[in-house]
Amino acid sequence: MVDSTCRVVDVKEISNNYRDDLKEWIDQSRARPRLVGFLANKDQSAITYAKWTQRSCEEIGIKFELRQVEREDLEEGIIEANEDRRVDGVMVYYPVFGGGHDQYIQNCVSPFKDVEGLCHTFRFNMYHNIRFIDVQKKSIIPCTPLAIVKILDHLGVYNHEFDYGDQLNGKVITVINRSEVVGRPLAALLANDGAKTYSVDLDGILQFHRGPGKQKHRVTSTDKTLKDVLPVSDVVIAGVPDKKFKVPTELLKPGVVAINFSTDRNFPDSVKEKASVFVPAIGKMTIVMLQRNLMRLYDYRRDAPFRFRFS
Amino acid sequence: MVDSTCRVVDVKEISNNYRDDLKEWIDQSRARPRLVGFLANKDQSAITYAKWTQRSCEEIGIKFELRQVEREDLEEGIIEANEDRRVDGVMVYYPVFGGGHDQYIQNCVSPFKDVEGLCHTFRFNMYHNIRFIDVQKKSIIPCTPLAIVKILDHLGVYNHEFDYGDQLNGKVITVINRSEVVGRPLAALLANDGAKTYSVDLDGILQFHRGPGKQKHRVTSTDKTLKDVLPVSDVVIAGVPDKKFKVPTELLKPGVVAINFSTDRNFPDSVKEKASVFVPAIGKMTIVMLQRNLMRLYDYRRDAPFRFRFS
Known part of the structure; x- marks a missing residue:
């Protein structure tokens, strides 16, 4: 059906x-x-x-x-x-x-x-939720993670009822990919905006979240698997550079927002049976x-x- | 014999x-x-x-x-x-x-x-032969490459007849290992001091040398193999993390200075038949x-x- x-x-x-x-x-x-x-x-x-x-x-x-x-x-x-x-x-x-x-x-x-x-200055700022480099001058965010944040904003996943910096409060997001240039920064950005964020790669699943103090984002190990995190995720973002990898539709939460940023198609066609929104590519x-x-x-x-x- | x-x-x-x-x-x-x-x-x-x-x-x-x-x-x-x-x-x-x-x-x-x-500041300085961060304040060099430079100096490979910064003039040196923390910096340091330097790893052999202008060190590709570079090298420095890897004694130049910085023994015992000096370990x-x-x-x-x- x-x-x-x-x-x-x-x-x-x-x-x-x-x-x-x-x-x-x-x-x-x-x-x-x-x-x-x-x-x-x-x-x-x-x-x-x-x-x-x-x-x-x-x-x-x-x-x-x-x-x-x-x-x-x-x-x-x-x-x-x-x-x-x-x-x-x-x-x-x-x-x-x-x-x-x-x-x-x-x-x-x-x-x-x-x-x-x-460069390190911008990476460090991003991981530490330091949003400005000077008055009126925002720190620079890597392009692909930033693109995904803006897409989520456009799709209404960011909730403007909350203050700037807290607009993903109450959301659970899974990012499948933990590369240094996309997956890890993206997980950090989403956590910095208040999401409960799971970061998945072959080594296992980490949770990114905000901690107390000036270093707002924290990473902790988990023993969770995709079977644990996908069914509770409001958003699933995948960027696995492998033609064979597919996010299993049966594990997705009904109504999920699914975003693919791999050049391979990480979601099978059946994703449309479960997702409320599916973004197949983000290059533009x-x-x-x-x-x-x-x-x-x-x-x-x-x-x-x-x-x-x-x- | x-x-x-x-x-x-x-x-x-x-x-x-x-x-x-x-x-x-x-x-x-x-x-x-x-x-x-x-x-x-x-x-x-x-x-x-x-x-x-x-x-x-x-x-x-x-x-x-x-x-x-x-x-x-x-x-x-x-x-x-x-x-x-x-x-x-x-x-x-x-x-x-x-x-x-x-x-x-x-x-x-x-x-x-x-x-x-x-950190990047020190790496950049090292690759660009920028030796001071301020008047009287020398840039910091990674410990293992620095240790090998000081050993070569002690052994008389550095020739004090030449000016500071040119004391490896006329020497050919092969470094087997091109890790970002030891092999690559070491090759750059030796080239910056005037040596003709070959840098070997599984991908092939690069030559590190000094170029004109402020970026003093230059790297160029070669199609050479160990058979080409070892017989002409006055110094061979090896740091391959592999028990099976041995520098072939028969390729070494008679009188070579041989230095091992791997925790494995990269030179066989027969190295002593060819080398004038052999340094089996540098940890201290x-x-x-x-x-x-x-x-x-x-x-x-x-x-x-x-x-x-x-x-």
Whole structure:
């Protein structure tokens, strides 16, 4: 029996609003912000993604410049772009070296130009629920987790009856993926907004929640399995890079909000029998958040001088 | 035919000199510097190493405090230690989470207390041959690579006929291991001092050398194998965590300086037939360098205020 009430959401209906706002923002700035993307691998899908980013940037008045470099020249290229006043944002198509050296490279991007929000300053702020880097200047959040937060907001999962920072109170959310650039930050963001959050990967399930004191988010081990957490989750977000992995529909809570951010399809078609909302892909929203981060940093640099604090 | 001229070096004969100098430094400072080590895994060898560190610290007047914490409490523990004026140095026994999150944790240690030299500021300085963080204040170098540099200096591989920073001119050195915490930094340090340096791991062999301009070190790909690089290397340094891996003696250059920093024995006994010097283990030297880094940071913090620049 197929429940026909499931709404399948094309994120375009959400991202277009943000895109229009951004276009207005850029028009008003009367400049042409410049984003530099470094491609230092031979990954064909990265090239496709880069071209897609370029088209999307040009549409709203952002100059996107793809710089293809040998990976041995990447660090030097980033440093040049950091120091070049004509460059407003720097991004890199990962993986390049893979492993720890990519994280070193992420930290070589100046926080003044880090549109991906991957340098330590922004990561630390995010994990510690430090939302501002200065008066009126919000910290930069990684694009994919931010895209998912904005989608949840649009879908009404964020409850505006509660104060800012508490709008996921009472919600249980499961995130299946705990990568350092998407799954872990996302779980932290959701916990920081008040959700009871389960973070799933092959090693097991952790609970992310807010603790007392200034370090608002806390992580604790659990011995739970998907059988425990899926039936109680109001939202299930999956990003497993494995064609074979499927979230078992029979474990989902009726009326669940299901979001897939994997390039593989982590939910089977039967998800529509259980879910109230299903978002099959989020890519367009991620690019708009990248552009939004660029415009934030663009404005910050043109504002009064300020300094990043060492965390 | 065994060439009996090979000198097998117990690093104690080198580390004792540094230890005596340190003891004098500490006695003169008329304080008791405090090092905090965080143990957040159940690794029995880490516990053994921690006890060894403790004894070695107490011997020369450093207070060593081992804090055993759950890994979920590690970050908060580090932040407390960062802010605690009574703590002079912070170290962590890795791996804790493994992968990228450990590098995040490394960046949570304040550069004012980072005795292991693993935070981004120090890594960046090292790769870019930036030797000072301020007038008279040298940047902190990770302990194991630093220990090997000091051993090479003691053995006369560093040639004091050349200027500081060029004392490995004319030397070819192969480093077998390219981990982010030992092999890669070591290759960069040796290249920064003028050596032609080959860096070997399972992916292949890279050459580290100095380039022009402010980014002094450069990395280039090669299609060389051990058969190409070992016969031309004046120094071979191995740190492969694999009992089965052995550096093939028949490929070594006669008179080579051979150094093992793996807990496994990477050189077979026959190395003594080829090498002029063989250093089978370096652990004692690593601990002394840790203590030396602690004393540097201790002095820096007690000196006039200074600021770490963002790289």
